[in-house]
Amino acid sequence: MGTTNKALEKKINKKISKSVTSDFQIGDNFCIDIKELDSIFTALKEKSFDLIGPTVKEQTIAFDQIESVKDLPEGYTDEQSPGIYRVKKTDSKTLFNFTTGSNSLKKYLYPPHHTLWTASRNKGNFTVKENIPNLKPLAIIGLRACDLKAMFVQDRVLTQGEYKDSYYQLRRNSLFIVAVNCSRSVSTCFCTSMGSGPSVTNDFDLALTELITNTTHKFRLEVGSDKGLDVVKNLKFKAATNKELNDAKEVIKKTTNSITRQLDLHHLDVILKGSHDHKIWDEIGKECLNCGNCTMACPTCFCHTLEDTTDLTGSTAQRTRRWDSCFTIEFSYLHGGSVRTSSGARYRHWMTHKLATWIEQFDMSGCVGCGRCITWCPVGIDITEVAQTLRQTVLDEAHAVAWEEI
Template sequence: MANTGGQQVILDGAGLDALFATLRREAYRVLGPTVRDGAIVYDDIESTGEMPRGWTDEHDGGHYRLKRRDDEALFGYVVGPQSWKKYLHPPRQRLWTAKQTNGEVKVTADETSPQKLAFIGVRACELNAIAIQDRVFIGGPFADPHYKVRREDAFFVAVNCGQAGGTCFCASMNTGPKAESGFDLALTEIATIDGNRFLVEVGSDAGKAVIAALPTTDATDDDIKTADRIVAATTAAMGREMPDGDIRSLLLENLEHPQWDKVAERCLACTNCTMVCPTCFCTSVEDSSDLTGTETSRERRWDSCFTMDFSYIHGGGVRQSGKSRYRQWMTHKLATWFDQFGTSGCVGCGRCITWCPVGIDITEEVRAVQGGTTEGSA
């Protein structure tokens, strides 16, 4: 995305609806936050009337609840159980089909049709997660064609966080709460007695073209200072913090630390942490055939390093204990990911803590190995 010099303007609620309409006219599929089944989830939206106006979410280890706010904020929540990964790297992807006709077998690779996706309300941690997924899927010599097609035309409307969740620790991972790059437009929601409005920062030429078609006013110095104060307050209110230090070396030098046994006693190997993580990319494949035996297909699906069969090779699974599987996940996420992709695999969104049924806290596990405690998360 080209740098446009950080142009900043003000957009009101009606202007946000105009943004959605403009994106649809440009043939984008507009995806954003909405409330369903007691959670903030991402889905197709057409207007601000479908967004979680006046809702917030409460996060703690193994705890998530929606509750009403005392204002009409549209982005007054943190993050829900879903990440944008489900659109760029879907849970299920058919790879090819094979069909037998008159004794001949024809194999046809499935191709993803180009579709322009517009993501509304992308948090800074999620922008960083998408950047990590870019390294995984299209950053090397063998690009994933399905991911590449979805990613190429994506339009990102980021939102700088106006509050921190109880399990957020993006500030200590240098991934938020302010969006610094990777967006086309970035919003900061400012609540006023006359209704909420949005300070908009332009982050790309595509964003500049879109904002030019909207009813905006120039941002004042007071608007910019107010937005800065909102982000600063969010930074100061983080619910968690990743310990300082060389975590990669810490974990790799303590592979037999007693804390691995302690956390294994609590871990259910349910895979929740990997399913909600915006950067985990483990997959498996499944083959299926029809009842006539003339047609078959192969499908890629999300998998998890916490499942017994994930490490299966001839003779059995490599990691049969819960201890080895948790250690594999955490050391890969925070240590060997650097060796593969040059960055941590964690962006501090806190989902793995929130959605762990027993409230295992990755920041506390690091602290325990570091020596701050030997009990791990409560």
């Protein structure tokens, strides 16, 4: 393609983008460079958002507060497999060339530790004062499709039932989401099985697809909501060309094809509920360290405990909410003992909840296929492998019955 054509294309694009700027709508696609990406960040900050994005932290990629594109993990990539996580620095200029990090959005919407109220005592009497947090709205940058889905799972659990979690609701209402389509996968990813990725399809404000070649570094930007529209309408971005749209599609296609791990959901809930006495639970029980990493890393796990403390004088008391894990023996404690005393029963409870009883409770799966529970398990227990073993047992038994009948 000659320079004239390029120039023409530029001209046309400029025209389109000009005509569009005055009449933006949801679903519009733009193509922006790093500077323009940064201008989105600036616009968000001007609207008093705190920016949360992926950063390199303690040799992992983790969400943290960022100020500009400079804080993003340029050139970083990750390798993940059961029990293993590594980040690697490359010479590439990529900003999003990694997958799920060590933490998800969960800790921002549903903090690991949160004071609910404070009580003050005067002799035998006391009063309680609720802790109403003064929260700045958050803009989350670089949210992956699986984590976006996880947020919707938590929405269902925490805000759409009989009782609602008000802190979560507060954070959620003011959240701005800049999602990113995954340009690579790791061996623990199985979002394709769970229908949650690798591309975001809805429920975001803005979505990015990173397009990088030897000479160019651009992002396809898709507008997903009125809020997103409101942020970009004055930024005069160029509309994405068909080629850029195709390139973005190719990136997603390539990522989709690279995902090999599978979780077969066909009747999996029935299989799980019928496998209470399977010997695999005892086997896992011997391996599992009951560290609770899987539940902490899981973007949908919502269990928490309530803790009561007093100051040293005993005049002020606090109630705090803290993440808890069903892998601890105290979790199911009832006076006299715990309901789930064996490690295997606790894993069974967790997995059966994620993939079976969760569906009965919330009409959706509790798993989004982010693979964190596999990566962050110190001994590499693999939920997809356990599911396959259970399925195989059922198939073998059915096979044996069929033979009997012949």
